[in-house]
Amino acid sequence: MLKIKNLHARIDEVEILKGINLEIKAGEVHAIMGPNGSGKSTLSSVIAGREDYEITEGSIEFSGEDIMELSPEERAHMGLFLSFQYPVEIPGVSVTNFLKTAINESRKGRGLEPMPAKDMLKKMREKMAMLEMDKSFMSRAINEGFSGGEKKRNEIFQMAMLEPKLAILDETDSGLDIDALRVVASGVNKLRNENNAILVITHYQRLLDHIIPDKVHVLQGGKIVRSGDKNLALELESKGYDWLKHEPAI
Amino acid sequence: MDQFKDKLLSSFIVFENQLNGQKNKPFHQLRRSAIDTFETKGFPTVRDEEWKYTNLKPLFKKDYNVFHSSEESLEFRDIRRYFLSESDTYKIVFINGFFASWLSSTTHQNYDVCTFSSALEKYQDIIDEYAGTIARNEDSLTALNTSFAREGAFIHIPDGKVVDRPIEIIFFTTDGDNNTFIQPRNLVVVGQNSQCNIVERHQSLGNQHTVSNCVTEVLAKKGAQVTYHKIQNDAPNASLIDSTTVKQEKDSTVTLHTFSFGGKLTRNNLEFDLVEPGAQANLYGISILNDYQLVDNHTVVNHISPHCESNELYKGIFDDHARGVFNGKVHVFPHAQKTNAFQENNNLLLTDTASIDTKPQLEIYADDVKCSHGCTIGQLDEDALFYLRQRGIPHKEAQALLMFAFTTDALRGLKIGELKNKLNRLIARKLSVNIDFDL
Numbered sequence: 310m311l312k313i314k315n316l317h318a319r320i321d322e323v324e325i326l327k328g329i330n331l332e333i334k335a336g337e338v339h340a341i342m343g344p345n346g347s348g349k350s351t352l353s354s355v356i357a358g359r360e361d362y363e364i365t366e367g368s369i370e371f372s373g374e375d376i377m378e379l380s381p382e383e384r385a386h387m388g389l390f391l392s393f394q395y396p397v398e399i400p401g402v403s404v405t406n407f408l409k410t411a412i413n414e415s416r417k418g419r420g421l422e423p424m425p426a427k428d429m430l431k432k433m434r435e436k437m438a439m440l441e442m443d444k445s446f447m448s449r450a451i452n453e454g455f456s457g458g459e460k461k462r463n464e465i466f467q468m469a470m471l472e473p474k475l476a477i478l479d480e481t482d483s484g485l486d487i488d489a490l491r492v493v494a495s496g497v498n499k500l501r502n503e504n505n506a507i508l509v510i511t512h513y514q515r516l517l518d519h520i521i522p523d524k525v526h527v528l529q530g531g532k533i534v535r536s537g538d539k540n541l542a543l544e545l546e547s548k549g550y551d552w553l554k555h556e557p558a559i
Numbered sequence: 560m561d562q563f564k565d566k567l568l569s570s571f572i573v574f575e576n577q578l579n580g581q582k583n584k585p586f587h588q589l590r591r592s593a594i595d596t597f598e599t600k601g602f603p604t605v606r607d608e609e610w611k612y613t614n615l616k617p618l619f620k621k622d623y624n625v626f627h628s629s630e631e632s633l634e635f636r637d638i639r640r641y642f643l644s645e646s647d648t649y650k651i652v653f654i655n656g657f658f659a660s661w662l663s664s665t666t667h668q669n670y671d672v673c674t675f676s677s678a679l680e681k682y683q684d685i686i687d688e689y690a691g692t693i694a695r696n697e698d699s700l701t702a703l704n705t706s707f708a709r710e711g712a713f714i715h716i717p718d719g720k721v722v723d724r725p726i727e728i729i730f731f732t733t734d735g736d737n738n739t740f741i742q743p744r745n746l747v748v749v750g751q752n753s754q755c756n757i758v759e760r761h762q763s764l765g766n767q768h769t770v771s772n773c774v775t776e777v778l779a780k781k782g783a784q785v786t787y788h789k790i791q792n793d794a795p796n797a798s799l800i801d802s803t804t805v806k807q808e809k810d811s812t813v814t815l816h817t818f819s820f821g822g823k824l825t826r827n828n829l830e831f832d833l834v835e836p837g838a839q840a841n842l843y844g845i846s847i848l849n850d851y852q853l854v855d856n857h858t859v860v861n862h863i864s865p866h867c868e869s870n871e872l873y874k875g876i877f878d879d880h881a882r883g884v885f886n887g888k889v890h891v892f893p894h895a896q897k898t899n900a901f902q903e904n905n906n907l908l909l910t911d912t913a914s915i916d917t918k919p920q921l922e923i924y925a926d927d928v929k930c931s932h933g934c935t936i937g938q939l940d941e942d943a944l945f946y947l948r949q950r951g952i953p954h955k956e957a958q959a960l961l962m963f964a965f966t967t968d969a970l971r972g973l974k975i976g977e978l979k980n981k982l983n984r985l986i987a988r989k990l991s992v993n994i995d996f997d998l
Contacts, residue, residue, distance in 0.1 A: 357949050361941075385951035397946040401964030407950075410960065410994055415951035450964075467950065 310335050310475055310506045311356070316367035318355045325351045327531035328367070333475070336503040340517055341510045342542060343528035344550040349510045350394055352528070353479045357391040358384045372474065386418030388474030388505075392464040392481050398452040404463065405447045408433065408470055415471065436469040440496045457484025465496050472500075477508045482516035494519030514546040527553055560602050560619045567703065568598055570625045574707055581679060586708075589691045593705035600699035612884040612916045613826060613855045618798055621768055623740035625707075627655035630733045633764075635662055641762050642727055643977045648758075649726045651712040654733060656741045658710065670753075671715040672726055675744050678713040685715055690746050693776035693804045695830065701802050704774040708744035711773075714757070718750035718780070725756045725975050730771060731764055732797070738768040745775040749811075752782040756975060760790045761822075763797035768823075775803040779811035781835070787815045788978060792985060793822035795850070802828040807867075810837035814972060818982060819846040819854040820989045830859040833867040833895075843969045844873035847962070847989045848881035855884035862895040865925075871902040874969045876962050877913035885934070888920040895925045902932040907939060907965060959990040 316329040325348045333339050343349050355362050356369060358381035369376055376384055399407070413423040424432075433447065440462055452460050461481050468476050478497070482490055497520055501507065509520055517525070517539065525541040526533045527550075534556035535541065545552070571594050581587060602619050603610040633654055639645065649672045652662040658674045665673045671682070678686055690708075695701050712728040732739045749755055763769040779785050791799060799822055805813050819825050831840040846854045860869040875883045885904045906915045919932040939961050947957035963986060973979050987994060 357945075359945055380954065381945060381948035382951050382953045382957075385949055391949050393946060393949075395942075397940070397943045399943055399946075399961070399964055401967035402960060406995075407947075407960075410956070411947075411950040411952055414953060414956060418951060418953075471950070 310372060311508070312370040313356075314368045316355070316369065317365045318351060318362045319365060320351070320362050324365070325531050326355065329531075329533060331526065331533065333506045333508060335506055337523045338501065338507045338509065338520060340522040340525045340542060341508065341528050341533075342512065342514070342525060342545055345512070347528045348531040349528055350479055353391055353477045353508075353510055356477060357381055357389060382414070382418065386415050390468050390471055390473030390476045392461075392468060392476065392478045394480040394483065396452045396460040396464055398450075398455075400450045400453045402451050403448050404451050405433070407451045408467065411467070412470060432470065436466055439469065439499060440466050441492050442466060458486060458489040461485055462489060462493055465493050469496065469500055473505065475506050475508065476500075477510065479510045480512065481509070482511055482513065490516065491519065514542045517542045527556075529553060529556065560616055563619050563622060564601055566622070567625065568594070571706055573626070584679070584683065585687050586679065586690060589696075590706045590708065593696060593702040596697065596702035597699050597706060600702070603699060609857065609886070613824070613853065618770060618824060621738055623738040623768070623770060624734065625740055627657070627734065627739065627741070629657040630654045633659065633662070633731065633733065638662070638731065638764070641729060641760060643725060643758060643975065643981060647977075648724050649722075651726070651728045652731070653710065653729070653743065654731045655739065656710055656730075656743070659731075670717060670720050670722060671713065672722075673713050675711040675713045675746060676709055678715075678746070679709070682713070682715065685748065686746075689748055689776065689778055691776075693778060693806045693832075694774055694802065695804060698802065698828075700772055700800055701774050704742045704744060704772050704802070707742045708774070711744035711746070713745070714747045714749075714755065716749045716753040716755055718753060720750065720753045722753075722755035725758055725978070728757065728759045730761045730773070732762075732769045732771075733764045734767055734769075736767065739763075739765075740770050740772070743771065743773045745773070747775065747777040747785070749777070749779050749783040749785050751780045753780075754784040756786045756788075758788045758790065758975070758978060761793055761797070761799050763794040766794070766796060769794070769797040771797075771799045771801075773799065773801045775801070777803065777805040777813065779805065779807045779813050781809045781811065783808070783811045785811075785813045786974065787813070789815070789817045789827070790985075791818060791822055791825050791854075792820040795821070795823060797822050798824040800826045800828075804830045804832070805840070806832045806834060807838035807840060809835035812839045812841070814841040814843070816973070817842075817844040817856065818985070819844070819848065820985055821848070821852060823851075824853045824855075826855045826857070828857045830861070831869065832861045833864055833869070835864050836866040838864070838867045840867075840869040841972070842869070842871040842873075843972075845966045845969050846873070846875040846877075846883055847966070847986065848876070848883065849878035851880045853882045853884075855886075857884075857886045859888045859890065860900065862889070862891040862898045862900060865894060865896045865898065867895065868899040869901065872969045873904045874966045875904070875906040875915060876909065876965065877906065877915060878909040880910075880912045882913070883915040883917075885915070885917040886920070887918075887932070888922070889930060889932070891921075891923040891925050891928055891930065893924040896927040898925060898928040898930065900928070900930040904934040905965070906934070906936045907962065908936060909938070956992050956994055959987070959992040959994065962990060
């Protein structure tokens with residue numbers, strides 16, 4: 310589904326990613342863990358196509374296609390979704406109107422007709438119920454005045470609505486209390502199937518108690534320094550990142 | 560400019576001779592003194608502080624026809640798109656300055672929605688009591704309008720009446736071969752505790768240069784509620800100088816929306832006099848301009864009486880070489896204690912060649928007041944743009960959505976459903992996207 314080879318990326322002349330290799334197959338959940346400043350968020354932005362970053366080397370393939378030259382919206386239309394660490398507040402655009410535009414533009418991008426309003430509304434209600442969200446969300450301006458937890462829940466709600474092939478969850482657990490974490494994680498788990506994949510980016514292990522990863526990678530200094538199964542996350546939690554400080558890239 | 564000024568001065572004599580019996584009425588005295596004012600002052604120039612950023616010289620260097628012929632071939636179906644509704648509004652429609660009765664829908668039941676010319680004949684007492692008492696006669700362009708004032712909209716709502724549907728005032732110009740200069744004159748008198756909604760539009764249907772020098776006087780009596788919408792989306796060669804003066808009595812509320820989406824040069828002079836306690840004035844403006852278009856919003860709110868409130872919010876989006884001017888003056892008179900005056904002007908510049916000159920001016924001579932003002936100039940938020948694009952919304956549509964979002968707080972309080980839909984479509988077209996903004 311996602312194949313990253315020897316990816317180097319920089320911003321303002323500073324190299325942040327220094328040769329990332331990562332392959333995620335359909336049906337898998339991968340986690341990338343790493344200390345602050347290791348390049349986790351850069352990696353998610355680069356995969357999603359943020360233009361501030363310059364890719365100096367390497368390749369990114371998604372669904373068997375080279376996506377390096379594609380715009381963020383084209384990548385989204387292919388089924389790539391990024392749950393933002395800091396979702397942006399957009400006063401004046403309601404959640405409903407935003408989603409309606411996003412879904413129909415994505416459908417247009419794939420050559421499909423707009424979704425009938427009735428179906429859209431029904432789906433919104435279902436997904437909101439799944440994430441235990443209040444209906445009043447629908448008419449609120451997107452992320453405006455939302456608490457940290459509400460913003461993250463709203464990201465997963467959008468993921469549920471857009472049904473991506475690959476969802477990257479960037480620090481989705483930050484700002485969530487235990488109950489919200491449980492609801493969000495159970496929402497994500499319900500969305501998992503053999504045809505999609507999830508990349509969880511996190512600093513802490515606690516989200517991985519709920520969303521069990523097939524593989525865990527440790528990112529440090531712009532490189533993946535170790536990969537393993539879910540036990541690697543537990544090991545990291547007890548030993549700290551310093552444990553792998555001097556690990557060479559793999 | 561001098562040539563056209565001379566033409567206007569000599570045209571006045573011709574005009575006067577067409578007036579017949581009207582020449583002996585008191586209103587004509589006003590015209591006479593107004594032409595003197597214009598003769599003395601002439602067109603304003605950039606040396607005049609109020610016209611520092613907007614140069615009228617290129618506009619009035621050209622020659623314009625001052626007298627026009629009526630155009631009777633225009634049919635409603637050809638111009639349907641400029642109206643809110645076919646049947647659910649009152650309409651006062653003019654073509655080249657002449658009243659177009661077949662396109663209009665006026666009334667004299669309960670209230671008068673008709674023309675200024677018929678009011679000059681039939682409602683002379685109201686004309687004598689109000690016409691020319693609210694406008695700024697010392698202003699040279701207002702004086703020029705007054706000196707030729709004969710036609711425009713006349714709306715008179717007696718006390719205690721709620722006008723049951725919106726009133727549309729539209730001025731069309733059609734002169735295919737000639738540059739056209741028209742000077743509509745409107746008078747709106749809204750009685751105690753009465754309510755009305757007005758939508759005004761100027762629309763050139765030809766390619767030649769058109770200049771409208773329009774003057775509107777609005778009186779809101781005690782407890783009256785008036786909402787006035789100005790839709791400015793004219794042709795590339797059409798210019799508008801609009802001077803609207805509003806006088807508000809006790810506990811009245813007047814909300815004035817200005818939507819500037821097109822036209823070569825648009826100058827809005829809005830002046831509010833809050834003369835009795837409890838009056839509230841709301842001025843909301845949205846400008847979305849591109850190409851070489853210019854909009855100049857000059858507002859003055861005079862807090863003459865205590866316990867009044869004014870809210871002013873202007874949003875501008877300027878693309879290409881478009882230019883904006885915002886000059887907002889709030890004048891709090893010495894006895895106007897407990898004044899609340901709020902003013903804000905926010906702008907987005909989309910190119911390096913677009914520009915805005917913004918100048919808030921507060922003159923406060925009372926000591927127990929709450930006044931605030933602020934202005935911002937910025938670009939679209941890149942993080943927000945990326946967020947929208949990541950969700951599959953293409954670049955242009957994402958920009959449009961953010962621009963629309965930027966304007967929405969100046970759209971609040973719009974009550975006419977059909978107007979919301981129309982603005983929604985106009986804004987989408989202006990931003991060249993096909994999305995439903997959902998006001």
